[in-house]
Amino acid sequence: xxxxNLVGWMTATQQYVENALEAALPxxxxxxxxxxxxxxxxxxxxxxxxxxxxxxxxGELVAADAANLGRVACAVEMIHAYSLVxxxxxxxxxxxxxxxxxxxxxxxxxxxxxLVGDALQTLAFELIATPLPGVDAAQQLAMVKLLAxxxxxxxxxxxxxxxxxxxxxxxxxxxLEFMHLMKTGALIRAAVLLGAMxxxxxxxxxxxxxxxFAKRMGLAFQVVDDVLDVEADTATLGKTAGKDEANDxxxxxxxxxxxxxxxxxxxxxxxALAALAPFGDRAARLxxxxxxxxxxxx
Amino acid sequence: xxxxNLVGWMTATQQYVENALEAALPxxxxxxxxxxxxxxxxxxxxxxxxxxxxxxxxGELVAADAANLGRVACAVEMIHAYSLVxxxxxxxxxxxxxxxxxxxxxxxxxxxxxLVGDALQTLAFELIATPLPGVDAAQQLAMVKLLAxxxxxxxxxxxxxxxxxxxxxxxxxxxLEFMHLMKTGALIRAAVLLGAMxxxxxxxxxxxxxxxFAKRMGLAFQVVDDVLDVEADTATLGKTAGKDEANDxxxxxxxxxxxxxxxxxxxxxxxALAALAPFGDRAARLxxxxxxxxxxxx
Numbered sequence: 001x002x003x004x005n006l007v008g009w010m011t012a013t014q015q016y017v018e019n020a021l022e023a024a025l026p027x028x029x030x031x032x033x034x035x036x037x038x039x040x041x042x043x044x045x046x047x048x049x050x051x052x053x054x055x056x057x058x059g060e061l062v063a064a065d066a067a068n069l070g071r072v073a074c075a076v077e078m079i080h081a082y083s084l085v086x087x088x089x090x091x092x093x094x095x096x097x098x099x100x101x102x103x104x105x106x107x108x109x110x111x112x113x114x115l116v117g118d119a120l121q122t123l124a125f126e127l128i129a130t131p132l133p134g135v136d137a138a139q140q141l142a143m144v145k146l147l148a149x150x151x152x153x154x155x156x157x158x159x160x161x162x163x164x165x166x167x168x169x170x171x172x173x174x175x176l177e178f179m180h181l182m183k184t185g186a187l188i189r190a191a192v193l194l195g196a197m198x199x200x201x202x203x204x205x206x207x208x209x210x211x212x213f214a215k216r217m218g219l220a221f222q223v224v225d226d227v228l229d230v231e232a233d234t235a236t237l238g239k240t241a242g243k244d245e246a247n248d249x250x251x252x253x254x255x256x257x258x259x260x261x262x263x264x265x266x267x268x269x270x271x272a273l274a275a276l277a278p279f280g281d282r283a284a285r286l287x288x289x290x291x292x293x294x295x296x297x298x
Numbered sequence: 299x300x301x302x303n304l305v306g307w308m309t310a311t312q313q314y315v316e317n318a319l320e321a322a323l324p325x326x327x328x329x330x331x332x333x334x335x336x337x338x339x340x341x342x343x344x345x346x347x348x349x350x351x352x353x354x355x356x357g358e359l360v361a362a363d364a365a366n367l368g369r370v371a372c373a374v375e376m377i378h379a380y381s382l383v384x385x386x387x388x389x390x391x392x393x394x395x396x397x398x399x400x401x402x403x404x405x406x407x408x409x410x411x412x413l414v415g416d417a418l419q420t421l422a423f424e425l426i427a428t429p430l431p432g433v434d435a436a437q438q439l440a441m442v443k444l445l446a447x448x449x450x451x452x453x454x455x456x457x458x459x460x461x462x463x464x465x466x467x468x469x470x471x472x473x474l475e476f477m478h479l480m481k482t483g484a485l486i487r488a489a490v491l492l493g494a495m496x497x498x499x500x501x502x503x504x505x506x507x508x509x510x511f512a513k514r515m516g517l518a519f520q521v522v523d524d525v526l527d528v529e530a531d532t533a534t535l536g537k538t539a540g541k542d543e544a545n546d547x548x549x550x551x552x553x554x555x556x557x558x559x560x561x562x563x564x565x566x567x568x569x570a571l572a573a574l575a576p577f578g579d580r581a582a583r584l585x586x587x588x589x590x591x592x593x594x595x596x
Contacts, residue, residue: 011369026451026452031476032451032456032457032459032460033459034449034457034459034462034463036451036458038422039451039491054503075405082416083416086412086413086416089412091407091408091409092409092412092414109389110389111390111462111589112387112459112462114387114389114390115384115455115458115459116382117416117460118384118416118455119450119451119455119456120417121416121419121420122419122446122449122450122451122455123446123450123451125442125446126425126446126447126450129439129443129446130429130438130443131436135438136435136436137434137435137438137439137536138429140435140439141427141438141439141442144423144427144439144442145424145427145428147423148420148421148423148424148427149424151420152417152421152424153324153330153333153334153337153420153421155416156415157333157413157417158329158330158333158417159415159418161330161332161333161410161413162299162329162330164409164410164413165330165332208479237546250590274513
């Protein structure tokens with residue numbers, strides 16, 4: 001598949017997800033209006049939708065239904081959106097810019113931002129617990145649990161806590177990897193696995209391979225993020241650039257230097273791609289997308 | 299059943315739930331230690347466990363398994379605990395005392411309190427999505443969805459948003475009821491219904507009756523809470539008394555006066571009890587508990 005083909009697929013998928021989010025979010029005409037408006041503000045029209053794209057690309061491995069993928073993608077994206085709203089709050093990263101717009105607590109107020117994050121998390125679980133046509137109920141229950149494990153104290157929220165505790169400290173590579181596998185990697189991994197759980201069941205070998213791919217890509221994504229935080233400007237990122245260094249946060253760049261961090265991302269990417277071998281041509285989209293995600297940093 | 303009998307049952311059930319929470323919460327020796335410690339601090343050894351008690355009492359309608367009830371009770375109680383942690387934060391009610399102890403953001407810090415609430419919510423969904431022995435997977439998926447709907451923008455979180463927006467405003471009784479049905483009622487109702495979903499399926503008539511009971515009790519609970527906020531002292535409540543009036547929040551007492559509010563609670567209670575008729579003797583515990591909850595205010 002050509003790169004042009006990838007861009008067309010990404011645009012169409014992003015639009016599909018945007019429409020699905022639009023439909024899944026509460027109507028801002030209904031009470032409580034400000035909460036609903038702020039939930040929409042914080043979720044719609046923003047971001048590259050990397051997690052939804054990964055879910056859809058993984059869905060191609062198993063010929064999954066688009067509507068089901070849309071629902072799963074919305075759930076994962078709402079977890080991501082909630083984490084950004086809370087992460088930007090004054091007591092956390094205290095950031096004013098996100099996806100090129102004022103952050104939620106700036107556009108509204110802190111209490112609203114707190115409730116927006118809370119309610120987006122709940123809505124994610126409501127969406128993923130609503131029966132997906134053609135998906136076995138026991139399988140879907142496992143999907144709910146996977147999303148919860150990826151998001152909670154042993155996943156994303158736990159990673160945030162380690163991140164907070166690590167400000168101003170020197171972490172070694174093992175500690176940094178542990179933090180990032182939880183903070184960013186767990187939800188990236190969940191997006192991939194949940195997409196693949198929307199279709200025909202995988203064999204045990206295929207599941208293991210996909211899991212390996214998903215874990216490596218989750219880490220690669222974070223390494224690339226660290227590289228971009230140094231190299232890109234605020235306008236390109238749509239969020240404040242250089243803030244890791246300003247906040248004295250350990251990153252792959254601060255740990256190993258820029259060139260080495262790029263090299264590490266490349267190694268993770270190669271390792272991830274190798275794990276897709278058992279899927280043959282059906283993994284073409286996932287390979288393209290992985291290439292796109294990592295190539296951002298080169 | 300005698301009242302002595304009720305007290306013994308309550309004490310035993312509270313202890314059972316305490317042990318279940320203890321086992322379900324993350325180990326504070328594991329990283330991130332402070333997050334885990336603060337999650338335990340905010341959940342264990344506190345509160346009357348009204349929602350777990352309601353779930354267990356409703357479980358007696360359907361001869362539900364105690365271990366399953368324990369899991370459901372933990373999930374509901376973690377949602378409740380998360381809401382208290384976030385509600386006490388400076389950007390919300392800014393309270394320093396909860397269950398007789400410093401609130402989470404006072405004992406730790408605001409960032410930790412934010413993450414504690416987030417991670418407790420996630421853990422609630424992880425628990426309720428873990429297969430319950432003997433419960434059909436489709437039924438359990440419906441339980442996850444029920445908990446999400448009760449907690450989110452159309453339930454507890456939405457009620458909080460309306461509460462915030464109503465400070466200093468005069469609400470009429472319809473508006474106040476709408477707020478409280480969401481803020482407190484939805485989760486009380488969920489506790490009752492989820493307990494009954496752990497056992498033999500109810501008939502449509504029984505489900506409707508139980509739902510009516512649960513909704514009336516949810517509202518009665520809030521009216522009683524408003525009464526106690528005026529009548530009880532801080533030591534008895536274990537939280538700051540008189541804070542509704544201090545915060546200029548509309549309550550049933552401010553709307554209808556103390557005696558009328560008590561009378562309204564009594565009417566709701568009578569209406570709730572009448573709805574238990576189809577269950578006969580199996581509803582004895584639920585009746586006793588309803589009596590105990592409302593009688594707190596007389």
